[in-house]
Amino acid sequence: MASTDFAVDITEGRVLRRTPIALTEVRAARQALLEWFRDHARPLPWRRHPRPYAVWISEIMLQQTQVGTVIPYFNRFLRAFPNVRALARARRERVLELWSGLGYYRRSRDLHCAAQIIVRQFGGRFPRSYEAARSLPGVGDYTARSVLSIAYNLPFAVLDGNVARVVSRWRLLRGHVQETRFRQSVELVLEQCLSRRRPGAFNQALMELGQTVCLPRAPRCPVCPLRVGCGAYASGRPESYPEPRPRRRTEVRHLAVAAIRSDSKFALVRGLDESLLPDLWNFPSAFGASRETARRALLDKLSALLSPPPTLPAPRAEIRHSITHRSIRAQIYPVEMAAARRVHGLRWVPAWRLGEVARTGSAAVSALARKVAAAL
DNA sequence: GTCCAGCTTT
DNA sequence: AAAGCTGGAC
Numbered sequence: 001m002a003s004t005d006f007a008v009d010i011t012e013g014r015v016l017r018r019t020p021i022a023l024t025e026v027r028a029a030r031q032a033l034l035e036w037f038r039d040h041a042r043p044l045p046w047r048r049h050p051r052p053y054a055v056w057i058s059e060i061m062l063q064q065t066q067v068g069t070v071i072p073y074f075n076r077f078l079r080a081f082p083n084v085r086a087l088a089r090a091r092r093e094r095v096l097e098l099w100s101g102l103g104y105y106r107r108s109r110d111l112h113c114a115a116q117i118i119v120r121q122f123g124g125r126f127p128r129s130y131e132a133a134r135s136l137p138g139v140g141d142y143t144a145r146s147v148l149s150i151a152y153n154l155p156f157a158v159l160d161g162n163v164a165r166v167v168s169r170w171r172l173l174r175g176h177v178q179e180t181r182f183r184q185s186v187e188l189v190l191e192q193c194l195s196r197r198r199p200g201a202f203n204q205a206l207m208e209l210g211q212t213v214c215l216p217r218a219p220r221c222p223v224c225p226l227r228v229g230c231g232a233y234a235s236g237r238p239e240s241y242p243e244p245r246p247r248r249r250t251e252v253r254h255l256a257v258a259a260i261r262s263d264s265k266f267a268l269v270r271g272l273d274e275s276l277l278p279d280l281w282n283f284p285s286a287f288g289a290s291r292e293t294a295r296r297a298l299l300d301k302l303s304a305l306l307s308p309p310p311t312l313p314a315p316r317a318e319i320r321h322s323i324t325h326r327s328i329r330a331q332i333y334p335v336e337m338a339a340a341r342r343v344h345g346l347r348w349v350p351a352w353r354l355g356e357v358a359r360t361g362s363a364a365v366s367a368l369a370r371k372v373a374a375a376l
Numbered sequence: 377g378t379c380c381a382g383c384t385t386t
Numbered sequence: 387a388a389a390g391c392t393g394g395a396c
Contacts, residue, residue: 060383062381062383063381063382063383063384064381064382064383064384065381066380066381104383104384106384106385107383107384110384110385137384137385138383138384138385139384140383140384140385141383141384142382142383142384143383143384160381160382160383161380161381161382161383162381162382164382177382178382211381216379216380216381217379217380244379244380245382247378247379250378327377
């Protein structure tokens with residue numbers, strides 16, 4: 001801990017000064033947090049043998065994705081690619097198959113590419129320096145800090161949404177996660193509190209506390225190790241911190257989906273529509289502002305693919321799905337074809353690969369495609 | 377139905 | 387500043 005009596009941080013030419021947190025308070029909180037983590041850390045698969053490779057894979061998968069969702073993906077992924085060299089020499093399509101259903105598919109491409117860079121430029125070991133780690137595709141500020149602190153126990157503080165929530169409540173910081181000022185305030189607190197001896201455990205403890213105790217809407221203050229000294233708890237309204245971030249409104253879009261079946265195979269194309277899910281196999285689909293415009297756009301698309309184009313019957317089912325700010329209403333038009341002809345850009349995929357079995361990574365299909373298959 | 381996870385790239 | 391995926395909580 002610095003011996004100055006206030007914390008100073010120079011960011012973009014501005015000097016921020018904040019009242020320091022009393023050293024005794026910092027130490028008490030740090031110790032309470034680390035002891036809580038020692039007793040309550042969940043036995044997550046990437047914590048069993050925390051090699052840098054496993055830590056890195058888990059951090060990429062955990063971006064925007066919940067722990068419970070990640071666990072089976074992580075286990076399958078490490079079975080398929082036990083180390084960075086195995087990942088580096090894998091086919092891209094195979095990596096995508098094992099990512100199928102996890103979302104944000106760009107992550108898998110960047111991960112694969114980064115593995116090849118690690119093998120070629122870093123001797124097959126995840127780099128130990130911030131700059132080198134940051135140079136890898138898919139590794140931004142947060143991921144570089146988390147991997148280096150957890151895998152190598154280097155003194156980097158991490159700031160994710162969980163950490164921001166815990167700290168804003170503990171120190172009663174106003175603002176929301178997207179504001180630079182707010183983030184700087186949180187960072188100042190973290191710099192004062194980070195355990196220099198056990199930064200990895202400290203960071204994981206804060207994030208775990210945010211995930212399991214300091215919950216957004218219903219914090220479990222009675223079991224929180226930071227309750228003593230928590231400003232939001234004292235205020236009586238812990239759920240009011242931090243402020244909700246402004247959100248872009250979601251727009252409803254209609255999607256027409258052709259479920260073209262021949263024998264027990266479905267015709268799939270690469271990509272969805274409007275440049276969404278470009279790497280994934282999907283049922284031929286088209287967006288529109290209404291059901292009817294979507295249907296017509298789908299017919300246009302099918303005309304370019306098949307001649308003569310099939311006629312579309314009445315839709316058999318509607319499913320709902322969300323992609324970023326779009327709320328998608330998908331009408332499914334079942335089409336039977338006599339023979340599974342070879343068509344350029346079309347791939348016939350056995351129905352069983354789209355079911356629950358697909359979770360084992362047998363096809364690079366989106367979750368949307370799986371919902372469609374399940375509705376048939 | 378709304379909110380939350382909540383990071384990286386362009 | 388905006389876009390990208392999916393699932394779960396409430």
